[in-house]
Amino acid sequence: MALRVFRGLCLLKNVIQKGSTHLRTNGVHISVVNRDLMEFFDNKKNWAVEQVKVGRSWSKDELRIKSNEDLHKLWFILLKERNMLLTMEHECKSQFELFPNPERINKVEDSMKNVETVVRERNKAYYDLEVGENGERPGEMVTNLLGLNFFYRKFEHLIPKFLNKGWKDRHNFNVVNGNVEKFQRFYREKIHNEKRKKRNRDKNHVMHLMKRFPNMDMEAVKQQYPSVDIEKIKNYKKARGHYVP
Structure with missing residues (x-):
């Protein structure tokens, strides 16, 4: 084939x-001139350069004013661009060379996510208007064997549920074993320790920034680190540095 x-x-x-x-x-x-496998590589003028001039990613407001046909074309353009960038990144790593502007991959992926979000919004609006329910894949909150809740998205099968033995063996929902209390206690403790360590890291980082840059914008720091009490750590010795407030 x-x-x-x-x-x-x-x-x-x-x-x-x-x-x-x-x-x-x-x-x-x-779309472009057929260059065989060279479609997976960047333009030769961008090879072995340190910087490549690129723009920003597509925003949702810009994509909402475009037609479905334009969004369809743009999706495949972004898909080809992402494949090309991933190929160039792999080639640069194999040749031990610097990949210029690696943030291009993030911009393309952000644009693809925004396109998918806009298409999902239109699809949901269409189904709400025509059918009375959204077109998203149905799902429900279920409990696994360890007693943890998660959202399971349903999908179609060729075999009915009551005859699909393989599906039943893999998805034993809402059936909890008897001895999971110890596991759940350790799991909650692990999550609590991770959150506590993250708060301490953010606090130490903010104190280090206040020590090095005493005149920085505190409102921007509060927005970026909402879990840190800026007013409380201002009087800490680690945050004062070599100056008198």
Whole structure:
């Protein structure tokens, strides 16, 4: 099957290169020039450079004013861009070279998430208007064997639930073993310790910043570290530094 598809693509490429009048009259268009496997690599002028000029990611407000056809095209453009960036990142790592502007991958992924969010909003609005319920995959809160609650998203199966033995063996919901109290106590203790350590790390980091930069914007620090009591740690010796407040 793969060999047939490859031969078909090669034949189509030869027809386009020869300039077939039939394809020209039908208005066949391609996104970019076909460069075979070079589609997975960046432009050669960006090779071995330290910085590549790029823009920001697409915002949700910008995507909401676009049509469904434009969002569909933009999704595949971002998908090709992400594949190219991941290929270049892997190649740079294998060649022990610096990958320029690695934040490009994050920008593309953020744009794809925003496109998916806008499409989900439109899909939900359509189903609410036409059917009376959203088009999201249904789900419910269930309990696993360890007594932990999580949200399980349902999906379709070829075999009914009462006949699907494999599904029943993998998904034993709302059936809790008898001796899980000790595990749950240790699990709650672990979560509590992780939160406590994170608060201490944030507090020490803020004190270090206040020591080095006494005139920094405290409102911005409060927004970034809401769990830290700025007024309380102002009188700490570690936060004062070598100056008199």
